[in-house]
Amino acid sequence: MTIKARITTLVTQALLQLQESGLLPADAVLPPVELERRAEASHGDFSTAICLILGRRLHLAAAQLAAAVAQRLADHPDIERAEAAGPGFVNLFLKDHVIREALIPVLDQGPLPTNLGRGMPVLMEFVSANPTGPLHVGHGRGAAFGATMANILSACGYRVTREYYINDTGLQMDCLALSIWLRYLGLPAHRWPPGLYEGDYIEHIAEALQHQQGMTLRPRALPDWSSWPEPGSSEAINQWLMRCQEILGPEAFAALRRFGREAILTDIREDLAAFGVVFDEWRYESELVACGAVDRVLTCLREAGQAYERDGALWFAASRFGDEEDRVLRRANGETTYFARDIAYHLQKLERDYQHLINVWGADHHGYVSRLKGALEALGAEAIRLEVILVQFATMVRGGRKISMSTRSGTFVPLRSFREEVGRDAARYFYMQRAPGQHLEFDVDLARSRSTDNPVFTIQYAHARIVRVFEQAMERGYAFDTRRAAAHLDLLQEPQEQQVQRLVTRYAEVLETACMHRAPQAVCQYLLDLAHGFHAWYNAHVFLTENDALRAARLGLCHAVRLTLQHGLELLGVAAPQRM
RNA sequence: GCCCCGGUAGCUCAGGGGAUAGAGCGUCCGCCUCCUAAGCGGAAGGUCACAGGUUCGAAUCCUGUCCGGGGCGCCA
Structure with a gap:
């Protein structure tokens, strides 16, 4: 408590x-x-x-x-x-004894988990970027937020499952396969229909494909590209896709799609792991389709009278559920839409053994929330158990210049190069410094600076300093044990150490606040406060004094500060360095 | 046109019915014989965009206006 x-x-x-x-x-x-x-x-x-x-x-x-x-x-x-x-x-x-009593368990075990969640199982879905290309810095914010929020929920007694949903069906995957194939056949990108995927990664995948398959996916005679539909025309992509599938046949085309998907997923997985973001579950949309879940949803919606045919397509009556207009579930060409598949996915999520679902989505999905919840309600599911947290976009500032990020503008800064530029620790911390619903201005230069300008450095430095204090204590032959420290905490009467004690004992409250309000930025702010409190104390008083009892107490408080910093940094996915 | 997010210190942002509105950076002035000066202390700096309204009380809630960012596909 x-x-x-x-x-x-x-x-x-x-x-x-x-x-x-x-x-x-x-x-x-x-x-x-x-x-x-x-x-x-x-x-x-x-x-x-x-x-x-x-x-x-x-x-x-x-x-x-x-x-x-x-x-x-x-x-x-x-x-x-x-x-x-x-x-x-x-x-x-x-009374001081209230603070001291709260401090003593921290000395032994570090900050104790709170039990706000009482073991409630929660499914947290985040990132879920389409496997059509590498992650960019926009995904990075969702990844950092999802991972940190999941850690905080977990520290507050929720049983959290972290899930990545892989949108591996639909037009975009076909486009990926086509892009790889065209590159593999050596057709330069400027002759492709617009809207396909370019970039070095396509070339790397094409090379890997050639390495693995040789030229078996190459037709006996190279296609006469000039006879293919004009790339600029509106239907070019669909027609090129059809031709490609005719040449390769359905099985080889499907294999090509899987090859591209796995190559990109491998990249995404590595990228996330290096960013300290690890998932418990990776779910494939294609498996959902294969088991008939999507078709069942469409049937149910129709039977419930919430879906109807028009212009050859199947529509969901979204306008009855607060959406602006009705939405297509199955296109005239027979393909289901992303929306239809997503209903099936979320219905399935609700049927799994979770009491609460949290989705972390980019803010560009905001119009999509009411539609999805509407569909779930139409199916008689408890849409209220689904919580969607929208994460706003981030703007990067480097050298005083803004690099704006937008899905449409195509200015993608890859997460990997960004992470390598500013380092994982600064990236994770800076992403979390602002409330998720707020636009974030990411100061790349500040994140890179190795000085007190940089909050993440101030915090890490406090941790490293404490480690150093204990090394010094060892060198001087001062033993440390937590029971002795606990017995003398009442000697800590200096204003700075009073302040630090109160900060340490407040940590659990900060976690609960961050948890309930979905506000990891509170943890960032707290760690900065604690680091500042520590630095002020360090500067004002010598810890390794001749006075055995006082020294024991001060080392004890140092120890508690270190464990708290370590705990908080771990939640944020930031390292707690031994020295700097 | 419709929808979402915002406008708080020079800058980036917390706070989101309650007391004298906070933090970091930046600026200015100080502080090492000492466990890391990669640090610390102090000071200056505000019409909480604007106008109405609700309230004993509004930066906070409501309405409107202005300004900025983003989103609105039989893509995912």
Whole structure:
């Protein structure tokens, strides 16, 4: 239990006592007590506006209520001082022993996991980039956010499964196969129909294909490209695809598609692993299609009267569920749309043993959310269990110049080169510094700087410094044990070490806040605060003093800080270096 | 045209009905005989875009306006 939860209970009990004593009406329904941490030291460790809220609801004088609450709490052994302030706030100052008692378990085991989630199984889907090319920096933000959020949920007692959904059916995969084949046959890209995939990676895959298959996918006579449909025409891609499939035959074409898919997935997997992002499940859309799940969904929607035929296509009545217009499920050519397959996928997700689903999507999908939820509702599924977190795009700034990212503009900075440029640690941290729903401006130069300008460096440096302190202690023959440290924590009376102790014991609250609000940026901010608190302390006082008891206590607090930094950095996917 | 996100310190952004609005960077002034000065302390810096409204109380909620970013396919 966090200190905050404990004190919240105390305040609630005080209010109940006021009800018993008649100061508050016995039949009043008490709103949940909320405690605030305020920056202002004179506002104590916690402050609450509960009396203002009650005063308004029950038409009572808030200041008098606050005084009564403060009076009830003042004698509690955990409370140093309780005072009514301003128009009706109650400010609470904790006894030092409350902080110390919360600190002692951290000395032994590091920060303890909280149990907010009570083991609830959660499926978290993120990245899920189409296997048509390497990841770019836009995917990087989703990857960093998904991985970090999953870590935080997990640290807060949820049972999290991390899933990557592979969109490996549909037109885009056909285009990938065609692109590889054209490159393999040596046709220069400027003669391809526009909309196909170019780039070095296509060439590498074509080379690998040749390496593996030789020239077996080459027709006896090279196609006379000039007789193929004009690349610029609107139907060029479809016609080129048809010709390609005629030449290769369905099986070879399918094999080509799989080859391209696996090559790209291998690349994506390696890229993510190097970014510290690991998945538990990789699900193929093609398997969903193969097992008939998509067809079943279409049948169900039709039977439910929520789908109809028009212009040769099958439509979902999305407008009945708050969408602007109805949406196509199956095209006139018989192909199902991405939308139809995604309904099947999410229906299947809901049927698996998860109580809650979280999707991390790029902000460009925002219009898609209501449509998907509508379809799930139409099928009688609990769409409410699906939570979609939209991650806004990131802008890169290098040398004062913006490099804008957009799906359409085609300015893709590959995640790999970006990661190699700024380093994994800075990349992961900077991506998480801002709320997911906010546009992010990524300062590449700042992320690269190896100085105090850079928050991730400040934090890592604090960790490395503590490691160094312990090395020095060893060299001087000072033994360290946590029990001795725990026994002398009461000697830590300097303002900086008081501050650091409070920061350390606040960590669990920060995690719970970050978890509930889906706000990993709170962890970044906290770690920076803790690092600053530590550096200030380090600068003001010598830890390795001659005084055995004081030294033990200071080393103990150092140790707790280090374990907390390490824990937080691990959640963010950032290294906690031994030295710098 | 419709939809989403935003406008808070010079810059990048937290906060998102409650007290004197915060952090990092930048600027200015200080601090090493000492465990990493890759550090620390202090100062200056604000009409929370604008106008109405709700409220005992609005940066926060509502409406409108202006400005910026993004999205709107029988692609995925």
